[in-house]
Amino acid sequence: xxTITTKKWSWDNFVKNVLCLTHPDKSWIRDESMTWNHRFCAxxxxxxxxxxxxxxxxNGDRSYAKKNCISTQESFAKGFDKLFETxxxxxxxxxxxxTVYAFSLDNFKRTQEEIDELFEEIKTFLERTRLNELGVxxxxxxxxxxxxxxxxxxxxxxxxxxxxNNKISLxxxxxxxxxxxxxxxxxxxxxxxxxxxxxxxDLSVExxxxxxxxxxxxxxxxxxxxxxxxxxxxxxxxxxAYSYIYFTSVLWPEFTAWDFMIAIFMYQRNVKAFxxxxxxxxxxxxxxxxxxxxxxxxxxxxxxxxx
Numbered sequence: 001x002x003t004i005t006t007k008k009w010s011w012d013n014f015v016k017n018v019l020c021l022t023h024p025d026k027s028w029i030r031d032e033s034m035t036w037n038h039r040f041c042a043x044x045x046x047x048x049x050x051x052x053x054x055x056x057x058x059n060g061d062r063s064y065a066k067k068n069c070i071s072t073q074e075s076f077a078k079g080f081d082k083l084f085e086t087x088x089x090x091x092x093x094x095x096x097x098x099t100v101y102a103f104s105l106d107n108f109k110r111t112q113e114e115i116d117e118l119f120e121e122i123k124t125f126l127e128r129t130r131l132n133e134l135g136v137x138x139x140x141x142x143x144x145x146x147x148x149x150x151x152x153x154x155x156x157x158x159x160x161x162x163x164x165n166n167k168i169s170l171x172x173x174x175x176x177x178x179x180x181x182x183x184x185x186x187x188x189x190x191x192x193x194x195x196x197x198x199x200x201x202d203l204s205v206e207x208x209x210x211x212x213x214x215x216x217x218x219x220x221x222x223x224x225x226x227x228x229x230x231x232x233x234x235x236x237x238x239x240x241a242y243s244y245i246y247f248t249s250v251l252w253p254e255f256t257a258w259d260f261m262i263a264i265f266m267y268q269r270n271v272k273a274f275x276x277x278x279x280x281x282x283x284x285x286x287x288x289x290x291x292x293x294x295x296x297x298x299x300x301x302x303x304x305x306x307x
Contacts, residue, residue: 034257035257045093049268051220051221051267052097053095053217053220053221054097054220055220056099056224056225058079059252060252060254061075061076061078061251061253064251072114077121082252083100086255087136089257089260091134096168096169097168097217098169099171099214103174104233105176123151126158136167137164137166138172139169139172139217141172141176141214142174142175142180169217178235179234185212188211189211192291192295198291199287202284204282206282207284207291210292216296219236219239219240219242221271224246224248224260225248226251226255244274
């Protein structure tokens with residue numbers, strides 16, 4: 001059973017944390033993404049269990065555009081602004097990993113104009129120097145080969161520039177679906193057996209875990225979906241088996257720090273109920289560990305060689 005730890009209560013420590021006297025690197029006073037009320041409530045939340053890894057299904061951009069009579073590209077820009085705010089909220093709360101579903105393989109069914117607009121906005125987002133200043137380490141996973149070369153070059157550049165950062169990991173699922181990920185993992189394992197890199201005795205839940213696009217990331221503790229949809233849309237189907245899933249009717253560009261903290265609070269209320277079902281992981285054989293490492297290196301190399 002996983003042990004749930006909380007901070008020891010101390011009024012002096014509480015006040016110091018709220019005033020940022022003990023956490024100057026979080027820059028809460030200079031950061032405008034959270035008001036004083038936000039900061040106070042966020043500090044209260046940190047005395048409970050904070051998820052280490054939070055995932056988001058970014059949804060509602062097109063509905064937001066219609067609601068506010070703006071172009072889809074403006075709405076996409078608002079959505080990426082919101083992602084930047086969310087990164088700051090995670091830093092305030094001590095969340096170390098953030099994963100977002102930015103573009104599904106199914107999104108290629110949209111008009112080319114809308115696809116191009118979204119690609120332009122993610123390029124603009126990735127070129128923000130403040131991401132690097134905040135200590136964000138950016139990674140991508142998905143079927144990167146399906147993306148245009150000019151976009152892949154931008155993805156590669158952002159990975160290289162931020163790879164030494166360690167404040168928070170930002171994983172962006174781009175050109176991704178859970179089914180495609182599972183098929184890729186099965187193919188990798190099948191080829192491993194054919195090439196004698198793996199034995200049938202190596203087959204396990206753990207080897208499948210480690211052949212996913214998301215390796216070596218841990219599974220999300222909390223998954224949040226905006227816009228009122230109550231489905232996963234083929235996102236991290238395998239990894240979210242024991243995640244707490246929070247659905248909200250708020251459109252993604254309108255998502256606020258209050259909405260985020262409500263999701264965290266609901267996670268804290270339910271964390272003990274679902275963590276007890278997590279099974280302990282088994283250690284891989286040295287042969288399987290070497291296979292997994294090679295699969296991971298080949299995946300990273302493929303991102304760079306495409307560009």
